[in-house]
Amino acid sequence: MTPKKRPTIKDIALASGFSIGTVDRALHGRKGISARTREKILATARSMGYEPNRVASALTRKKPVVLAALFPRELHYFYDDVRRGFYDAVAQLRDFKVLPLVREVETLGKGEEEALENLLEERIDGLVLVPGHRSRLNAFINRFVEKSVPVVTVSTDAPGSSRLSAVYVDPWKNGELAGELMAHFLGGKGPVAIMVGSLDIEDHFQKVQGFLSSWTRFARGPEPEVFENEEDEQRAYETTACVLEEHPDLQGIYVATANSPAVCRALEDSGFAGRVRVITTDLFGEMRPYLEKGVIHATIFQNPYRQGFEAVIALFRFLVEGVVPPPCRYLEPVVVMRSNMEFYIPSKEEEKG
Amino acid sequence: MTPKKRPTIKDIALASGFSIGTVDRALHGRKGISARTREKILATARSMGYEPNRVASALTRKKPVVLAALFPRELHYFYDDVRRGFYDAVAQLRDFKVLPLVREVETLGKGEEEALENLLEERIDGLVLVPGHRSRLNAFINRFVEKSVPVVTVSTDAPGSSRLSAVYVDPWKNGELAGELMAHFLGGKGPVAIMVGSLDIEDHFQKVQGFLSSWTRFARGPEPEVFENEEDEQRAYETTACVLEEHPDLQGIYVATANSPAVCRALEDSGFAGRVRVITTDLFGEMRPYLEKGVIHATIFQNPYRQGFEAVIALFRFLVEGVVPPPCRYLEPVVVMRSNMEFYIPSKEEEKG
């Protein structure tokens, strides 16, 4: 029993009676071939169970596949990891002639238009984008797509645009998981407060809704009150201090955005640290001591590294294999506590193919 | 500015004044080359920053890389996923001429010797093994390694053997995470019971120790009592019923092995379901309703799919790139609750490179 090696275009050429050049034309729907022969060749290819060899095709690829990316520098802890994931994935695809082209803006939401305008001039094959806003960049995204440069967003979606896919953690799920955890932590009893950047930001709003949905399912007691801090450290601190003063019976705080250190400081300064259950979002170095001291009891990790990594993979497969990714690739939100945080910080990872 | 394409062996040949054949000999330490020229070539290669192109080398590889595996059929829910991970990884490496060769035993720990004896006859390049025992198979593993067939264990380790690597979730960490979670669920108050297969099994023992270590750190109150059920459903049920009767004030149960459904039934039959906090191990279809009903509050997922997947990747990289994996590749234990279980059941996954 021969291991019946898989058929190559040469085999198809032989079987169909055409040359490999023609077979290639048929297989890739190139021009310069009659419909008749294309059909015939496609039929034999199918009957022989032909599958292209990506390795061979990569080897012979003339122009490199340039994958561009636009990342913010701030917040370092998050976007640095996204960027590492991006670079690692590209590095892994190096032998497939994939090249990175990374641009940066200083802060999320600032100067993206200009950077994108610049990128539109470049010869790129795909784009990974961290959109500073869920719709403001739609026109730009669409211009890339019209130039047949597929765009994959990361960290959030741009649902109104024609982006190919979005790789991120569903904020609703994120909040839902936090809510369930909080309910279990408190045995279903509150009161609980929610700290968020701004309810006008869709992702923040979704997290709050998700939290409330599972909180109301798993817990009784008063509806959690929501406090907006505009992503400002000072305000986060003050709001927390204020809430604690007014509600000394507060049992839990859910911090839906990245301001947890300020909240923790307020807790410590008010003497509530460790007594109030705190569930936060994301994970970065500054949070470590608070997890160790038990000020933060758990945090929901969004795996920025993998977001960057998977965005690249999705683009690559789309570009060279024609595999269309799902419109939304939701990554798993992960519950991180003291005993498993070492797995996620300083965050290292590895996949390979 | 040319994108200065990376050097190939041809470039090295040109630069060093030897032929590509000789360059290849030098690069791979093959015989039939003088030490002098090898050194010279290696030097120029280094100075030019040469890195081999895995795609090209895969394309030209004569014999396929055969990765063998030996999996148990039982417990389906776990080893089926390991197997899927194995197959998916191999499929992804298909174009690199990687072929699978899978053998099975009916039950973990039964007939492995015979199956391995058989595998020793085959021409294989690497082996993924689920060892039914942490030392009993050492002699076999060593025989493979002596034939220069690297072995990677999955789901547990065989530390006394010369296995190349072990991919699994550190059982101690696993228990530690469960213990921390339980402590938070109960506000640090017990009593708590631990259900385990047998303390004679190292992995079970480790889970218990891990649980106790974090329980004592985060909680006060009595030391949890440990009950062995010999992996027997009936015993698991009876033990649970018994414990509940004797300790109606029981607050939590940690099920360190796969017998959670029996424990859940006992809880329901005794009317304690939902009142007692239950943290289990692994995740399979039968557990879903218990998570939904709130009988199980959380479970620690060990990602069998990824265990199988990563074992393949480690073997491949070792065999074709010479990358030596760490002796132990600990995967992250994951906290799964009702609102995130959909991500892990029926368990789907994907990586790519």
Place this chain on the structure above:
DNA sequence: TTGAAAGCGGTACCAT
């Protein structure tokens, strides 16, 4: 010990 050349499975270009 070393060099030359034939592929591996595709792609792309040049003839026809």
Place this chain on the structure above:
DNA sequence: ATGGTACCGCTTTCAA
């Protein structure tokens, strides 16, 4: 519209 062929970067004979 089709066939032929050089070539991608490396491995592996086969000569020299």
